[in-house]
Amino acid sequence: MNKTIYLAGGCFWGTAHLFSLVPGVVSATAGYANSIVENPSYKLVCTGITNAAETVMVVYNDQKVSLSSLLSLYFRSIDPLSINRQGGDIGTQYRTGIYYTDSADSAVIESQIAALQTHYDKPIAVEHSPLINFYPAEEYHQDYLYKNPDGYCHVDPILFREAREIGKP
Known part of the structure; x- marks a missing residue:
């Protein structure tokens, strides 16, 4: 069965x-979550007035990969203590967050955040709440690193290799 989770991890390309x-x-779509402006543009999101977070809508088959596995990878791809910043990107649109549409996911998210918190003295700065809205980003943002293999990315390239191996024996 396909499920969906929304992950804000800084720049949505990586x-x-x-x-x-x-x-x-099944798919990973770049977009804007929890905007106070309907269908915002990238240019408008970058102003900070939309309150949108650059977010990826991840549709996955929960018979092949678990939400826990996805969240484990997500937490390794971000600085969970950073507020409104990931890598070289700074602004409210680059905040981290996990947004869900299935209330059953909340317990899994909270459990993983609590486990992560045991490794830090400072509070985890990852938002987690029900999704308010999601608007797909402009076409040039979709599959950006496939189209531009040398494009900017704050995610450690080692994680790309590890992502391919999730769930394999």
Whole structure:
């Protein structure tokens, strides 16, 4: 059965690419979550007035990959203590967050955040809440790192290799 989770991990180019590599992920769509402006443009999101977070809608087959496995990879792809910044990107649109549409996912998310918190003295800065809205980003943002293999990406390239191996014996 296909399920969906929304992951904000800074610039959506690397996050979308990372999750597109995971066996069992059906699609990874770059977009904007929880905007106070309907269907915002990238230019408008960059102003900070939309309150949108660059987010990736991850559709996955839960018979092939678990939400826990996806979240484990997600937490390794971000700095979970950083507020409104990942890599060289700074601004509210680059905040980290996990947004869900299935309330059953909340317990899994909270459990993983609690486990992660045991490794840090400072509080985890990852938002987690129900999704309010999601608008796909402009076409040039979709599959960006496939189209531009040398494009900017804050995600450690080692994780790309590891993503391909999730769930394999």
